Amino acid sequence: MKNIIVANWKLNPTTKKEAEELFLAVSNGAKSEAEVVVCPPFIYLSFLTAKTNVKLGGQNCFWEQKGAYTGEISSEMLKDLNCEYVIIGHSERRRYFEESDEIVNKKLKAAIGAGLKTIFCIGETESQRENDETDAIIAQQIIGGLSEISEEEFKNGIIAYEPVWAIGTGNACDTDEAGRMATLIRAVVSKIYNKKFAEDLSILYGGSVNSQNAESYIKNAKMNGLLVGGASLKAQEFVEIIAKSV
Numbered sequence: 033m034k035n036i037i038v039a040n041w042k043l044n045p046t047t048k049k050e051a052e053e054l055f056l057a058v059s060n061g062a063k064s065e066a067e068v069v070v071c072p073p074f075i076y077l078s079f080l081t082a083k084t085n086v087k088l089g090g091q092n093c094f095w096e097q098k099g100a101y102t103g104e105i106s107s108e109m110l111k112d113l114n115c116e117y118v119i120i121g122h123s124e125r126r127r128y129f130e131e132s133d134e135i136v137n138k139k140l141k142a143a144i145g146a147g148l149k150t151i152f153c154i155g156e157t158e159s160q161r162e163n164d165e166t167d168a169i170i171a172q173q174i175i176g177g178l179s180e181i182s183e184e185e186f187k188n189g190i191i192a193y194e195p196v197w198a199i200g201t202g203n204a205c206d207t208d209e210a211g212r213m214a215t216l217i218r219a220v221v222s223k224i225y226n227k228k229f230a231e232d233l234s235i236l237y238g239g240s241v242n243s244q245n246a247e248s249y250i251k252n253a254k255m256n257g258l259l260v261g262g263a264s265l266k267a268q269e270f271v272e273i274i275a276k277s278v
């Protein structure tokens with residue numbers, strides 16, 4: 033299984049021209065054996081063409097496929113625009129749009145139904161970590177998010193561990209701790225699905241990843257890839273992260 037490096041552009045860049053330039057620079061520079069996925073704002077998806085070395089993904093999707101839901105985007109629409117992946121349950125969605133584990137679960141089901149590979153995000157806040165609630169919160173998010181989703185349905189699923197306090201702060205998680213979290217995630221998943229499935233599951237780390245620390249999450253924390261925000265907006269930096277993540 034290849035390592036998976038995901039670019040989460042969030043609400044960036046401001047123009048179509050910049051989006052096209054950034055995507056082109058990444059696809060020209062991505063030479064490694066890693067699976068590279070770019071998740072731009074929805075509005076740019078129809079202008080960007082997935083390449084053999086760079087796949088497209090959505091940053092979110094709605095839980096229904098169509099109907100009277102003003103402003104929403106469905107997973108089938110993403111699939112139609114050649115997205116192979118979708119990020120679900122990012123902490124910014126949980127925080128600013130009040131996405132609960134129940135909503136995340138509905139979105140995961142819809143996206144799996146549309147044939148997308150889901151990048152299911154989990155992670156504790158700073159206060160949860162300070163109160164020693166990290167492990168319980170992680171277990172709760174996994175169990176809630178995967179409720180009534182079978183092992184067969186989640187076979188292309190990916191889990192991204194993104195501690196909220198590490199996102200966009202420059203305060204990346206210590207690699208030993210990230211490694212401990214990967215072990216914990218596999219242990220929780222093995223209670224839902226079988227042990228082999230949990231061992232083979234792709235787990236990504238996200239939170240202040242840059243070209244300096246990328247390699248250590250793959251080598252030392254035994255992560256199967258990275259979810260990169262800020263550093264994915266700088267083509268050269270992101271290409272360097274990809275090169276170091278094989």
Ligand code: PGA
Nearest residue numbers: 199200239240260261262
């Ligand atoms: P960051 O964001 O790399 O800017 O910390 C990661 C994410 O939110 O996915």
